[in-house]
Amino acid sequence: MGKTSSAYWNAFMETLPRDDLVKIQVRKFREVLKHAIKMSPMYREKFQNLGLNPEDVKSPEDIRKIPCTEKSELRESQECGGPYLYGKTLGTDIENLCSLHQTSGTTGRPVYVPDTYRSWQWRIEPWACMLYMMGFREKDRVFIPFGYNVYVAFWSGHYAAEKLGCEVIPGGALDTRARIQKMMELRASALFNTPTYGLHMAEVAKEMGINPSRDLGIRKMVCAGEPMPEATRRRLEALWSADVYNHIGGAETCGWAGMCAEKKDLHVLEPYFLVEILDRQTLSKPCVAGEEGVAVITPLFYRALPLVRFNTNDVMVLAKGACGCGRTSLRIERILGRSDELHKIRGVLFSPQAVEEIICGCFPDIVEHEIIVTRKSAMDEVTLRVEARPSVKKAECEEIGKSLLEQLKVKTNLRFALEWADPGELPRYTLKAKRFKDLRSQEEIYGR
Amino acid sequence: MEGNGPLLTQMAECLRKVEEEAIKLGELSKGIPAVKKNLQPIMVFIDILKFHIPGDVEALEA
Numbered sequence A: 001m002g003k004t005s006s007a008y009w010n011a012f013m014e015t016l017p018r019d020d021l022v023k024i025q026v027r028k029f030r031e032v033l034k035h036a037i038k039m040s041p042m043y044r045e046k047f048q049n050l051g052l053n054p055e056d057v058k059s060p061e062d063i064r065k066i067p068c069t070e071k072s073e074l075r076e077s078q079e080c081g082g083p084y085l086y087g088k089t090l091g092t093d094i095e096n097l098c099s100l101h102q103t104s105g106t107t108g109r110p111v112y113v114p115d116t117y118r119s120w121q122w123r124i125e126p127w128a129c130m131l132y133m134m135g136f137r138e139k140d141r142v143f144i145p146f147g148y149n150v151y152v153a154f155w156s157g158h159y160a161a162e163k164l165g166c167e168v169i170p171g172g173a174l175d176t177r178a179r180i181q182k183m184m185e186l187r188a189s190a191l192f193n194t195p196t197y198g199l200h201m202a203e204v205a206k207e208m209g210i211n212p213s214r215d216l217g218i219r220k221m222v223c224a225g226e227p228m229p230e231a232t233r234r235r236l237e238a239l240w241s242a243d244v245y246n247h248i249g250g251a252e253t254c255g256w257a258g259m260c261a262e263k264k265d266l267h268v269l270e271p272y273f274l275v276e277i278l279d280r281q282t283l284s285k286p287c288v289a290g291e292e293g294v295a296v297i298t299p300l301f302y303r304a305l306p307l308v309r310f311n312t313n314d315v316m317v318l319a320k321g322a323c324g325c326g327r328t329s330l331r332i333e334r335i336l337g338r339s340d341e342l343h344k345i346r347g348v349l350f351s352p353q354a355v356e357e358i359i360c361g362c363f364p365d366i367v368e369h370e371i372i373v374t375r376k377s378a379m380d381e382v383t384l385r386v387e388a389r390p391s392v393k394k395a396e397c398e399e400i401g402k403s404l405l406e407q408l409k410v411k412t413n414l415r416f417a418l419e420w421a422d423p424g425e426l427p428r429y430t431l432k433a434k435r436f437k438d439l440r441s442q443e444e445i446y447g448r
Numbered sequence B: 001m002e003g004n005g006p007l008l009t010q011m012a013e014c015l016r017k018v019e020e021e022a023i024k025l026g027e028l029s030k031g032i033p034a035v036k037k038n039l040q041p042i043m044v045f046i047d048i049l050k051f052h053i054p055g056d057v058e059a060l061e062a
Helices: A018-039 A041-049 A060-064 A071-079 A119-132 A153-163 A176-185 A193-209 A230-240 A353-363 A392-412 A443-445 B003-026 B033-052 B057-061
Strands: A097-102 A113-114 A139-143 A168-172 A192-195 A220-223 A243-250 A254-259 A266-268 A275-277 A293-297 A308-318 A331-338 A343-345 A348-350 A366-376 A378-390 A416-421 A436-438
Touching: A018 A041, A018 A060, A018 A097, A018 A275, A041 A071, A060 A275, A071 A308, A097 A119, A113 A348, A119 A254, A119 B057, A139 A153, A139 A176, A139 A266, A153 A168, A153 A192, A153 A254, A153 A331, A176 A193, A176 A230, A193 A220, A193 A230, A230 A243, A230 A353, A243 A266, A243 A331, A254 A293, A275 A308, A275 A366, A293 B033, A331 B003, A353 A366, A353 A392, A378 A392, A392 A416, B003 B033
Parallel strands: A139 A168, A139 A192, A192 A220, A220 A243, A366 A436, A378 A416
Antiparallel strands: A097 A113, A243 A254, A254 A266, A266 A331, A275 A293, A293 A308, A308 A331, A343 A348, A366 A378
């Protein structure tokens, strides 16, 4: 583990003074806007009533006057008919398309994401920049333990790693044990993963009598697909003896931020993207470092599905100060999750990530957990179900449980009931883990 | 920025020549789909190179 040298993909761009960076972004934003109005019926209809002239956009303040794009708008515009799947959202002629992916559909009907050859290469390019920043080089042999399908996750990572000259091993169509054996056989040195699956693979390897840290030679891991609290990242590092890097992205926007070798904050990949962190209530005021806000993204080079100020609904906090790596980009200090993943329980705003952070940070004997919220006699009840390693004894569980409940109370301001599940009882996930179950009805929560 | 300027200008000039030749090749090869399709990646990578070799450094002032 440690820092890598010559860490810049393009030293000129990555260390550009912020004023110059912003000038490029404003200029590229105007181009995106012109393209969107010209080619996408959705944006033409949306902006024509506003009398919006792209040439009038000359500063970040001008950009903030332009309405954001919601995911629901993309869905509605794709559902509105027409001969093709993409409805009014397409930003190119249909004959230019070369591939189709879609969002995961976690929050509703998936959004279809078309690509031309050009737009696909512009998806791969920022990913390549990010992998280089993380220290990926020609000598790396990257194992990707997922079945590739219509969901876009890891496709761009695969091609970006190829672009850097890494050897890429697609590890789909195998179960976890077979994947671990294949990684050993092929001496994979790096892994693209979800945090949840990274933990699960380590657990399965141990069941197979394989110590992932000693026997598996994985020295770099990129996690995507789910929010990863710092404690989870550190646990993965300890389990695998690897440098574990966090990354943020979405199917619509591509990967837009990742960690550098410092492994502290996530660098926004500027100027590939214009990223605004805005106040959650009005989306009109930029947040300063340390404040929680929602990420609004404009991909500046991606044209097949143009996006103008796309509201990701992801809540995060900008980092303060400068990074030791010398890059001048904005940095994300913490990702709190989607705004619809923050829940009100007994009047307290609760993020399930807080529980994951405590468990992964302080309780290595707990391998899986699940949070269940119910309502009894108009009172919210929160139950945490946890599963310990099979080797943990009952008396040890009692000690662990006592300490866990104390920490939960301090960190979340909520009192939890604790239940121990049998080994293997709780579900395991590979992507988009669903460890939070709200069994209260909507009427009970909102009084409708 | 000042230190990078002359080098970027030279690189941008090389890129402009490559682009000109690629466009010329595209015009000459009309009717040969294999050339047209294989030129497509070249044009896309020229597009990406324009980002990495910004000959339009002066455009920062715009």
